[in-house]
Amino acid sequence: MKMIRLDNPGLEIRESIVRHYPLKQNGAQAFGYVGEISKRELPLYNDLYKGTLKFEQGDLIGKSGLEQTLEKSIRGNDGMSFIQVDAHGRETSGQTPNVYGEKIQDQDAQHGNNAVLTIDRDLQEAAYKAMTDNQRIGAAVAMKSNGEILAWVNTPSFDPNEFSTGITTQTWSKLVSDPFKPLRNKVIQDFTSPGSAFKPMVALAALQEKVVTPTTIVASPSVYYFSRRPYHDSIKGGHGNITLYDAIEQSSNVFFYKMGVALGVDKMYDYISLMGFGSKTGIELAREASGLMPNSAWKKSEKGEEWQPGENLSTGIGQGFVVATPLQMAVAYNSIGLEGKVVKPFLIRKIIDQDGRVMNENFPSILRDMTERQPNGVQISKENFKIVKEAMRRVANGSRGTARFWKIPGVEMAGKTGTAQVMGFSADQIFPSCTARPLQQRHHGWYIAFAPVDNPEITVAVLAEHSCHGNTGAAPIVRDIIQAYFKKNHPEVIENALKKPLKRPSEPAQTTEGE
Numbered sequence: 229m230k231m232i233r234l235d236n237p238g239l240e241i242r243e244s245i246v247r248h249y250p251l252k253q254n255g256a257q258a259f260g261y262v263g264e265i266s267k268r269e270l271p272l273y274n275d276l277y278k279g280t281l282k283f284e285q286g287d288l289i290g291k292s293g294l295e296q297t298l299e300k301s302i303r304g305n306d307g308m309s310f311i312q313v314d315a316h317g318r319e320t321s322g323q324t325p326n327v328y329g330e331k332i333q334d335q336d337a338q339h340g341n342n343a344v345l346t347i348d349r350d351l352q353e354a355a356y357k358a359m360t361d362n363q364r365i366g367a368a369v370a371m372k373s374n375g376e377i378l379a380w381v382n383t384p385s386f387d388p389n390e391f392s393t394g395i396t397t398q399t400w401s402k403l404v405s406d407p408f409k410p411l412r413n414k415v416i417q418d419f420t421s422p423g424s425a426f427k428p429m430v431a432l433a434a435l436q437e438k439v440v441t442p443t444t445i446v447a448s449p450s451v452y453y454f455s456r457r458p459y460h461d462s463i464k465g466g467h468g469n470i471t472l473y474d475a476i477e478q479s480s481n482v483f484f485y486k487m488g489v490a491l492g493v494d495k496m497y498d499y500i501s502l503m504g505f506g507s508k509t510g511i512e513l514a515r516e517a518s519g520l521m522p523n524s525a526w527k528k529s530e531k532g533e534e535w536q537p538g539e540n541l542s543t544g545i546g547q548g549f550v551v552a553t554p555l556q557m558a559v560a561y562n563s564i565g566l567e568g569k570v571v572k573p574f575l576i577r578k579i580i581d582q583d584g585r586v587m588n589e590n591f592p593s594i595l596r597d598m599t600e601r602q603p604n605g606v607q608i609s610k611e612n613f614k615i616v617k618e619a620m621r622r623v624a625n626g627s628r629g630t631a632r633f634w635k636i637p638g639v640e641m642a643g644k645t646g647t648a649q650v651m652g653f654s655a656d657q658i659f660p661s662c663t664a665r666p667l668q669q670r671h672h673g674w675y676i677a678f679a680p681v682d683n684p685e686i687t688v689a690v691l692a693e694h695s696c697h698g699n700t701g702a703a704p705i706v707r708d709i710i711q712a713y714f715k716k717n718h719p720e721v722i723e724n725a726l727k728k729p730l731k732r733p734s735e736p737a738q739t740t741e742g743e
Contacts, residue, residue: 260293426546488544
């Protein structure tokens with residue numbers, strides 16, 4: 229390089245480090261991207277990291293995702309060399325006296341640290357493939373039962389490599405104008421109604437409050453009238469006389485309208501907020517949305533209005549004011565799988581220096597055990613968790629389960645499908661085919677599941693936007709991710725199961741409107 233400079237006196241050579249993202253678009257929202265520090269950010273960052281890091285114009289900093297979160301933990305400091313040159317710009321020999329004196333000395337660069345993540349690359353690639361092969365818009369997150377995040381996918385996505393070399397105006401314009409928001413971290417930022425995926429949480433509250441028992445028969449016709457207003461079931465003919473097991477397996481709306489009325493919003497809030505609804509999970513990424521689990525005090529404070537009895541019905545089926553993110557749904561379902569234990573999700577396993585020494589380490593943590601009495605006086609018995617788990621097992625394995633067509637050989641899942649309506653429809657428009665509507669008028673599909681049922685190792689939540697149904701839009705993605713996990717970690721389970729004939733329903737999957 230020295231010879232090039234001598235031969236080309238007008239040439240200035242600058243060396244720089246370019247960040248490389250081998251997975252490209254896969255996981256971009258979790259990993260984040262880097263960009264040049266702005267004039268506005270420069271004094272803010274130097275003040276924020278005073279004494280530890282020094283930033284200069286032209287430096288690249290993390291702008292989003294883990295790149296932003298880990299800025300202080302893994303960033304090193306640039307070194308500096310002072311080179312004396314003659315009038316022609318040529319470096320002088322070492323014997324030539326330093327005209328600036330001995331105070332000018334070279335500064336060694338300081339190595340940054342390395343971050344070890346919980347992400348499982350094989351599972352990450354399987355999740356991204358499942359979402360893109362099925363042409364799904366939305367988010368998928370896979371979490372180990374102890375809180376370790378194994379996969380984090382948002383679609384559509386972007387290539388962070390384009391940012392590390394300076395993104396073009398055209399590319400940036402295309403990203404920010406995309407109606408499906410590729411820059412948005414949907415796993416923690418997209419909050420939407422959970423729909424029927426909310427029903428297991430309501431069931432736990434109803435069981436604990438003795439509104440129902442597992443064997444209580446509840447009439448669930450096609451229409452339920454409340455204050456002379458009709459509230460429709462999820463299917464035209466209704467579900468007839470059913471138990472809680474049937475109501476979750478077949479996803480009856482009328483059953484849960486009645487649970488919502490019997491409980492009231494404040495009782496539902498007392499139980500369901502403990503599972504993380506309405507609160508940030510605390511994941512190590514910025515801009516996480518808190519979602520919302522309403523109660524009467526919230527409505528009075530935020531809307532200046534009293535809670536209306538009819539709003540208990542929509543809350544009972546996960547509509548109305550209730551909204552949650554995919555990560556919140558994963559945490560809540562994981563707590564059901566663990567029969568009461570709510571864990572904190574995390575992405576960063578540890579920070580190590582260049583010599584491999586551990587500088588900081590994260591460990592699994594249990595935020596609360598709902599089988600113990602909580603500060604708000606609520607607790608849920610293990611028996612009630614087992615009842616709801618069995619109902620969710622039937623969703624994936626029962627003869628009328630809404631996700632029964634997505635079994636995994638040798639692995640029993642427990643889960644729940646759901647649909648989030650993107651807009652209201654008149655009574656005559658509730659049941660006609662969702663797929664006949666324009667894309668952005670189609671409902672979002674949810675499926676969240678854990679496996680194995682008895683001793684869960686993994687929980688997966690998928691929000692498939694504008695896919696119409698959870699059972700066809702999201703369930704195949706969850707199946708593929710959980711299957712990839714067991715093929716990698718317990719291959720013998722699937723191999724042994726494949727040796728046996730698998731009984732599958734002969735009928736094609738029927739898409740139930742609302743599921």
